[in-house]
Amino acid sequence: MKNKVLEALRISLQPYLFFWEEWSRDDNCNLTVEEVQLVNNYLASSFKIGMFESFLFYNKVKAVKEVIRKLNLGYQIFKDFVIVNFLFKIISIAKEYGYKKFLETPVHQLEVPEQMKTILMSFKAYTLQQFFIIYKVEDFGRNPVFRKIVTFQAYVKEEAMISQ
Numbered sequence: 001m002k003n004k005v006l007e008a009l010r011i012s013l014q015p016y017l018f019f020w021e022e023w024s025r026d027d028n029c030n031l032t033v034e035e036v037q038l039v040n041n042y043l044a045s046s047f048k049i050g051m052f053e054s055f056l057f058y059n060k061v062k063a064v065k066e067v068i069r070k071l072n073l074g075y076q077i078f079k080d081f082v083i084v085n086f087l088f089k090i091i092s093i094a095k096e097y098g099y100k101k102f103l104e105t106p107v108h109q110l111e112v113p114e115q116m117k118t119i120l121m122s123f124k125a126y127t128l129q130q131f132f133i134i135y136k137v138e139d140f141g142r143n144p145v146f147r148k149i150v151t152f153q154a155y156v157k158e159e160a161m162i163s164q
Contacts, residue, residue: 005061005064005065005068006042006047006048006049006064007047008065008068009039009042009047009064009067009068009071010042010047012067012068012071012072013039013043013071015075015078016071016075016078018150018153018154018157019078019081019082019085019150019153019154019157020039020043022081022085022157023078023081024036024039024040026081028077028081029074029078030070030073030074030077031067031070031071031074034063035063035066035067035070038060038063038064038067039067042064076141079141079146080141082146082149082150082153083140083141083146083149085153086140086149086152086153089152089153089156090128093112094128097110097111097112102128103127103128103129103132104127104129105127106126106127107120107121107123107125107126107127107128108121113159115155116152116155116156116159119148119151119152119155120152122148122151123135123145123148
């Protein structure tokens with residue numbers, strides 16, 4: 001039973017992992033501090049429990065099932081959080097670059113890191129100004145656009161970690 005519950009938690013958590021730290025600290029996260037700590041403990045142990053803990057796990061089954069329920073219910077809010085974060089990042093880059101220049105320069109000519117340029121070109125918009133014409137708000141939450149946003153967010157996060 002404990003393996004099934006932990007496997008269900010791992011599966012429910014999977015879509016959140018690329019942005020887990022940011023989400024778990026955000027006010028929109030629907031998990032309590034204790035529930036986030038519970039998830040972090042299982043993440044740290046790769047969803048394995050030791051012999052001693054296995055005797056007490058039956059006390060945690062209800063809490064783990066509640067976390068699974070909340071993760072499944074809150075996924076749309078998480079997606080919206082990721083999309084808003086993506087748009088703010090684009091705006092902050094544009095602010096540094098110069099709004100007009102950033103939006104009107106062909107993506108392949110932008111003076112940004114090559115990997116970021118590749119990700120932005122995957123949206124199939126010649127310029128970022130076109131990007132905001134081609135894609136409507138509801139498109140951002142749909143695949144494959146959302147997957148591209150996830151790729152962008154993962155890249156930006158990785159770059160921020162390297163820069164520190």
